[in-house]
Amino acid sequence: MLATIKRHPKLKWALIIITSLIALFFLFFGSIYFGMWGKIPTTKELTELKQNKATQVLASNGDLIGKFYIFDRQPIGFEQLPSYLIEALIATEDVRFYEHDGIDNRSLLRVFFKSILLQDDSAGGGSTITLQLAKNIYGRRDFGMFGIVINKMQEAVIAKRLENIYSKDEIIQLYFNTVPFSDNTYGIESASLKFFNKHTSDLSLEESAVLVGMLKASHYYNPRIFPERSRLRRDVVLMQMAKYDYLTMDEAENAKMQPLILDYKSYSNNKGLAPYFREQIRQDVSKILDTLKNKDGQKYNIYRDGLIVHTTLNYAMQQLAEEAMTEHMSELQQQHEISYGDYAPWKRNKNILNEAIKKSQRYQSLQKEGLSETEILTKLEQKHPTELFEYDGMKTQNVSTIDSISHYLKFLNSGFLAVSPDNGAVQAWVGGIDFRFFKYDHVAQSKRQVGSTFKPFVYTAALESGMDPCSYFSVREVTYEDGWTPSNSSSEGDDPNMNYNLKTALSRSMNTIAVKVLMETGIGNVINQARKMGIESDLPQVPSIALGTASLNLKELTSAYTSFVNKGHYSKPYYITRIEDGNGNLLAEFKPEISETKAFSEDTRKIMLNMMQATVNEGTASRLRYKYGLQNDIAGKTGTTQDNKDGWFVGITPELVSVTWVGADDHRIGFRNTGIGQGANSALPVFAKLMQKMNASSEFNNITRARFAPLSPELAELMECPPQERDNFFERLFSGKEKRKDPENEKDKKKKKGFFKRLFGGGKDN
Known part of the structure; x- marks a missing residue:
């Protein structure tokens, strides 16, 4: 063999080349195998x-x-x-x-x-x-x-x-x-x-x-x-x-x-x-995981560690709530734009538009680059294809950044939260109309004036202070020491000589009477009552608080209302029940937060529920019955703030408490008129549409078919009084434009009954 190779040099060189290639291959493979081109995982690493x-x-x-x-x-x-x-x-x-x-x-x-x-x-x-x-x-x-x-x-x-x-x-x-x-x-x-x-x-x-x-x-x-x-x-x-x-x-x-x-x-x-x-x-x-460590002493990572977060959210209800909001808000948005026509503030009010431009991310980014105001605006006016949000589908249009900012200023937004009143478990949470374009969460982040949804706190405090539910108050306007004269939205139709009991006044959301009840009860007492019900935000000590001038978070308002169906105990909204690792091992567990102390008596609770059921049956929320055809047991309260900036609705059933807010993100843009902006039109339909959808599904029978307990015979008798009564001749003769003093002054704290009232009985006058 060797002799043959020696006689044929070409064969010799071929063998040398082949042998060299094989040697090079093994060397090359060895360099890979031993990690010279990058570490190869070991058997131990592959096992783990x-x-x-x-x-x-x-x-x-x-x-x-x-x-x-x-x-x-x-x-x-x-x-x-x-x-x-x-x-x-x-x-x-x-x-x-x-x-x-x-x-x-x-x-x-x-x-x-x-x-x-x-x-x-x-x-x-x-x-x-x-x-x-x-x-x-x-x-x-x-x-x-x-x-x-x-x-x-x-x-x-x-x-x-x-x-x-x-x-x-x-x-x-x-x-x-x-x-x-x-x-x-x-x-x-x-x-x-x-x-x-x-x-x-x-x-x-x-x-x-x-x-x-x-x-x-x-x-x-x-x-x-x-x-x-x-x-x-x-x-x-x-x-x-x-x-x-x-x-x-x-x-x-x-x-x-x-x-x-x-x-x-x-x-x-x-x-x-x-x-x-x-x-x-x-x-x-992410915050919770900062406090936890795995078996290796390392912090868990929400993006890498395959954890399982269990929540209280009702999947089916959440779907229906999002559908209900989108259906209503798309209709309301049309009403909103049509009502303003060519006089829309997002187009004609240069201050609003300019401020929005300067707050935009694009403006601030160009400003950091050192561009002048003129240069920035020139760039922002350049048109380019942009995908814009509309309820009937995304549309790509050739618009400038300024056009886009004006486009989004026109949109109303909304927040909706529904919880189980007995433990605060969140069932549905809708923070806005579309997360892709409106990141601000109106459930977790927003605080807005709550309007007449604050009135139940006033009436609850009044009942707790001993006021008879059949107490009568005149609807007549009163001017207070600071020159403020609250009026009713329907003042042109109200008889100033008519007195109304608490139930009628609350169900019809009469502003003049709400303030009078507040003044009789005492501002401090009302604020204390709100605190007992879980309100933690600052509450101004002014008469206008009766009309909801305080700005509250949607979560705390929802929490406060749970006390009306949870035996006087408020439940804080909670939504995470436990966190597990990928193998099901418990890492953290969370329990409901329910107040230990009752916020009010059981009689007060039942009376307030009865009064808020009247709001639905015959008051400001009655369109739940005549327009949406809901026959469920529902109590509720509408709310509308000054200049129609915010619309609210609180819906209460025995097994569900929900709060809806609707308004523009820019506080300076309100609804054009009360007909559109009132809570009964702007916020209530979200709840109404959700209840319609839930009624159509047997999955929610435990909620939709739940019933409030009837009033006891004693409480029913206590509330058995005409909804209204007229002042008699002498009271009308000697009454005039009233001027009330600050009830915090000692001399005004005790209100005396009028002569005819004391003589013949009945409620307190105003």
Whole structure:
């Protein structure tokens, strides 16, 4: 042999070259194996595989309402993978999966000869599921011209190690939990929930084929963007399953006949169900996690550690609440714009527009760059295609930044919160009309004047101070020491010589009487009563507080009203029940916060509920009955602030307390008139539409069919009095324009009954 080589120098050089190439290959492979091109995970590291996992936010029934993630991934167990999903993967991606040890040599030879030598693209890629798993877990790096070779060799080493550590079923499980799908989605569970709104275990054969088909090119076969491409690729997967005897040909053909139907659910921060609620959860959980450490002594990360956040949110009610708000606000927005016509303040009031321009992010960014005022405005006036929010769909228009700012100034916004009164558990939370364009949360962040929704605090304090519910007060206007003269919105129709009892005055929301009740009770007593009911915000010690000039947060107002159906105890809204790690281990748990002390007596509670039921049955909220046809047991209170800037409605049922606010984010923009801006028109319909939707579903029977307990015979008798009475001749003769003094002065604190009242009995005069 050696002699032959010596006689043939070319053969000698060929052997030298081959030997050198082999040596170079092994040296090159050795450099990769030993980490000279980047560390390859060890067997120990592969045994302890840990990847970024999405934190899940769950509704009270366990339904997924959102996730926080860098990569959208939710790991599941092998037993949750349907057999046809596994079979579809194997038939399409690696038919000899159960025969090789991570590298399919037959496939590699086929690729070498057919793809490289014969240029036949039908040969496939020769990659196994295990090799793909290695790539999914560790990705690929840029090594220049040798990148593909180095990455492939690294993946081969990892694949061999994975096969030595894990069983075939475990590799399948790891693969499905790490493989990337379209729309920044990782893992089969996340993809199943996103594209079909169901768990992996519930996927049909056709749906499984769609998801497996997407793996060839996730964007190209994205069923949301390219449904026809995705359907054709699905059919290829089905035929592959038939080819390798996982399906009969008839089964494959029948499956191909099925339409491709998606139920797409986005779990991005800006879209999907309850985005304002999810953002509040993100903020709260991040703060909670700062106080917790894992077994390694490290802080948990909301984006990487795959935590599970359980909440009180009612998934179905939240959907209906968002629908109700959108339906009503789209109609109200039209009324609002039509009422102003060409005189809209967001167009004609230069101060409002200029201030909004200067507050805009774009203006401030240009200002930081050192541009002058003129230069900034010139840039902001340049037109460019912009996607603008409208209720009837997004519209792309050629507008300037200033045009866009003016466009968004016109929109009314809203906040809605519904809680279970017995424990404060949040059932629905709608912070605004669209989180994508209006980030400000009107449930958690906003404080607005509450208007007449403050009046029940006044009347509660009055009853607690001993005032008889059949006390009568004149509707006549009174001027107080500071020159302030409150009037009623319907003052032109009120008889100044008419007196009304408390129930009628509250149900009709009479401003003049509310202030008189406040003055008789004492401002300090009313404020103390509000504090007992959970109001924590500053309350001005002025007579106008009776009409709701105090600015309150929607959450604390909701909390205060729960006391009327929770035996006098207010419940603070709470929404996180517990936080678990990915294995279900409890990390933190939260309980309801219910006041220990009763805010008022049981008799006062029942009387107030009865008075607020009258608001719905015959008062300012009666359109719940005659317009929306609601027959539920409902108590409530409407509210409208000065110049129609804010509209409110508090809806109370035995099992649900909700508060709705509606108004413009800029306080200087109010409704054009009371007909549109009053709480009964601007805010009440959100509650009304929600109740209509809940009435139509038996799922909410425990709420919609709940009934208030009737008044006891004693309380019913106590309230048995005419709703109104006229002043007699002598009282009208000697009465004139009244001037009241500050009730905080001792000499005015005690109010005496009029002569005829004392003589013949009856309530206190005014």
